[in-house]
Amino acid sequence: MQRWSRFNIVSLIFGFAFLYLPIVLLVIFxxxxxxLVTVWAGFSTKWYVQLFQNxxxxxxxxxxxxxxxxxxxxxxxLGTLAALALTRYTRFRGRMLFSGMVFAPLVMPEVITGLSLxxxxxxxxxxxxxxxxxxxxxxxxxxxxxVVVQSRLLSFDRSVEEAAMDLGATPVxxxxxxxxxxxxxxxxSGWVLxxxxxxxxxxxxxxxxxxxATTLPMKIYSQVRLGVTPEINAVCTILIGIVAIGVIIASxxxxxxxxxxxxxxxxxxxx
Amino acid sequence: MxxxxxxxxxxxxxxxxxxxxxxxxxxxFFIVFRISLSQTAVAMPPxxxxxxxxxGLSGIFSGIREFSIDNYLWLTQxxxxxxxxxxxxxxxxxxxxxxxxxxxxxxxxxAQAPSNxxxxxxxxxxxxxxxxxxxxxxxxIAILKPEGLLNQFLLGIGVIDQPLIILNTNWAIxxxxxxxxxxxxxxxxxxxxxxxxHSLNEAAxxxxxxxxxxxxQVTFRLSLPGVIAGCMLVFIxxxxxxxxxxxxxxxxxxxxxxxxxxxxxxxxxxxVSAAVATILLLILVVPIMFFQQAxxxxxxxxx
Numbered sequence: 001m002q003r004w005s006r007f008n009i010v011s012l013i014f015g016f017a018f019l020y021l022p023i024v025l026l027v028i029f030x031x032x033x034x035x036l037v038t039v040w041a042g043f044s045t046k047w048y049v050q051l052f053q054n055x056x057x058x059x060x061x062x063x064x065x066x067x068x069x070x071x072x073x074x075x076x077x078l079g080t081l082a083a084l085a086l087t088r089y090t091r092f093r094g095r096m097l098f099s100g101m102v103f104a105p106l107v108m109p110e111v112i113t114g115l116s117l118x119x120x121x122x123x124x125x126x127x128x129x130x131x132x133x134x135x136x137x138x139x140x141x142x143x144x145x146x147v148v149v150q151s152r153l154l155s156f157d158r159s160v161e162e163a164a165m166d167l168g169a170t171p172v173x174x175x176x177x178x179x180x181x182x183x184x185x186x187x188x189s190g191w192v193l194x195x196x197x198x199x200x201x202x203x204x205x206x207x208x209x210x211x212x213a214t215t216l217p218m219k220i221y222s223q224v225r226l227g228v229t230p231e232i233n234a235v236c237t238i239l240i241g242i243v244a245i246g247v248i249i250a251s252x253x254x255x256x257x258x259x260x261x262x263x264x265x266x267x268x269x270x271x
Numbered sequence: 272m273x274x275x276x277x278x279x280x281x282x283x284x285x286x287x288x289x290x291x292x293x294x295x296x297x298x299x300f301f302i303v304f305r306i307s308l309s310q311t312a313v314a315m316p317p318x319x320x321x322x323x324x325x326x327g328l329s330g331i332f333s334g335i336r337e338f339s340i341d342n343y344l345w346l347t348q349x350x351x352x353x354x355x356x357x358x359x360x361x362x363x364x365x366x367x368x369x370x371x372x373x374x375x376x377x378x379x380x381x382a383q384a385p386s387n388x389x390x391x392x393x394x395x396x397x398x399x400x401x402x403x404x405x406x407x408x409x410x411x412i413a414i415l416k417p418e419g420l421l422n423q424f425l426l427g428i429g430v431i432d433q434p435l436i437i438l439n440t441n442w443a444i445x446x447x448x449x450x451x452x453x454x455x456x457x458x459x460x461x462x463x464x465x466x467x468x469h470s471l472n473e474a475a476x477x478x479x480x481x482x483x484x485x486x487x488q489v490t491f492r493l494s495l496p497g498v499i500a501g502c503m504l505v506f507i508x509x510x511x512x513x514x515x516x517x518x519x520x521x522x523x524x525x526x527x528x529x530x531x532x533x534x535x536x537x538x539x540x541x542x543v544s545a546a547v548a549t550i551l552l553l554i555l556v557v558p559i560m561f562f563q564q565a566x567x568x569x570x571x572x573x574x
Contacts, residue, residue: 008383011376012392018373019399019453022410025420029413038419082288092285101292103563107504109511109555111528112548115535116299119545123302139295142288171277193401200403203513207535217405224405224518228412236406243401251394 023240030233047234057235060219064199067130067215071137072195078138079145079194080187084175086146087153105143113140114207121208128210136208137198144197145190152186185254192250196243300552307545308338318542342546352530352547356554359527362441362516363509366448370505371498373449374456378497381457382464393461400454408447408518415443415519439521447515452508456501463497464490496565503562507555527551 030048034041051057082102089095105113117136118128126132160182164174180187202217209215216235223232309318346352381392399407414420415438422434437443467490475485491498513528520526527547535544 005383007376008380012380012384015373015377015380015453015457016395018450019396022407022414022450023399023402025414026406026410038413038416038423078288078291081284082292085285085288089281089285094289097297098285098289098292099567100563101296102288103566104559105296107507107559107562109508109513109528109551111511111513111531112303112552113296115531115544115548116303117295119302119306119541120295120299135295139291142291146288171280175280196401200405202405203532217403220405220409221514224409224412228409228416232409236403236409239406240402243403244398247394247398247401255390 026233027237027240030230030237032230032233035230047230048238050231051234051238054231056214057216057219060214060216063130063213064216067134067137067213068195068198071134071141071198072191074134074138075142075194075198076145076187076191079142079190080149080183082142082146083149083153084179086150102143102146105140106147110201110203111207114204117204118207128208129213130209133205133209133213133215136204137201140201140204141194141197145187145194148190148193149183149186152183156182185257189250189254192246196246199239199243303545303548303552306542307342307549308340309542310339310341342542343550345543346546346550351525352527355525355527355530356550358524359510359512360554362444362448362524362526363506363512366445366452366509367502367506369445370449370452370456371502374453374501375460375498377453378457378460378464381461382467389465396454396457396461404451405514407451408514411443411447411450411519412438415446438519441520441524443519443521444516444524444526447519448505448509448512451515452505455504459497459500459504460494461497463494467493496568500562500565503558503565507558507562510555511551 029038029040031043031045032040033044033046082098085092086099086102092098114136117132117139121128121132121135161174161178164178165171169177200217201215202221205215206218206221209218216239220232220235223229306318377396381389381396384392412419416422417434417436417438419438421437422431425431426434437446471493472485472489475489476482480488511528511531512526513532516524516526516529517532520529531544531547531551534540534547
């Protein structure tokens, strides 16, 4: 194994240490007995107990989860449609503008997106709250879904779809029976991505939400500004745990489906 | 289903997401621009309306005559704003370069790894990207504080005898940006390197290239689309970054994202913050179009 050299291994070890060490330290200090997050004083779960007595925090968590569920679901539908439009219809009027509108939100600074959505809602006379928050989250997460689904659509064999159409299936039936099952893992990971992005967002949420719709990141942010406490470490640890479990399940599911698919194909073609 | 039905389906696939993005992404920019031309008022919303549609066409014309570029003049008169734009571009540029220098060896190591390990390595890079941005930035506060973990460690092993002051300086901003955006840089470079045909590099070495020059002339050049995409994915959002300068940075430098936030939330001056956003958008239009072209090229290759 000449290619997998010592240099490669060392750079990977340092890279992953850099990526993971801060998160690991944060998790460790959420179990600290002392109120200081920099001096270890013994193991304790008291910050977690305190967390579940903090009603304001629990309310914020509930708002965040509701917004994330609704917006991830809508964003998955819209993002999948956008991905289809980009890959299946290579020529239509305004395609340049359309692909621009799909890719630009991926890099657009959040302060700009947040401010512009807020001014839209004010101009329309919407009351800021749960629904404006959800609409804003749908808009920026659908583009991430579109990119994930698009990469799957680009890599699959379109002749299966054409065969179905030749045999008389309508575009809708073809989509439901052929395309959707094939891209389902990508659509699912798009949903998970949209869900976590919505769960995490601070800047766009702060602009577009109103009284009564404080999300968990907004709550965490306002506490962080007052100082670092083990209680915040505990909230963060729970969030990291949820996301990590979700991502690991998603990737195991998609890997199993992938091996199953390869097996099916091999059986079908008699290799 | 009839032919008409399938035509409707084809149309809807395009129209629904198109209309959504038009309404919630494109039109809001015009509203931002319009409000940047109006005057601040003590009211809710805190700006004077530019158009009064009730007056019809004449209302629109008189509205256009009342457009005011005062907000833009204000931005040029106060050095605060110009410095903030300059500092943001500089900090984002330096951080992008540092991210590239750290990300390239990681992506290269991943691409060279045995193929049964690659999926796991890929997941390890993606995983932090799914964890909250805010949490990852927050984690650095406890590390970089004067009495924080890094200083405890360095004092403990005797490298330094005075705690380093890193938190609330530009150093902390650089570290925060490099750390937060690292996966965005690793992923496109990795996918460019993974697709590459390694026999090209071997051929260059057979023809007398040293390993280093073969790397520069073949491997690096072929990975350039990934490098460009990664740099754009880091640079553009970093220019308008708010959370990192706010939590890790100090008062010595003001970045434009934070300026906009303060203008909007603390000063409640909506027209000026709209003008700040408009100029920021104009500065970023060229890199965004660059990014888009790189994306379109990547799609073309996949087809």
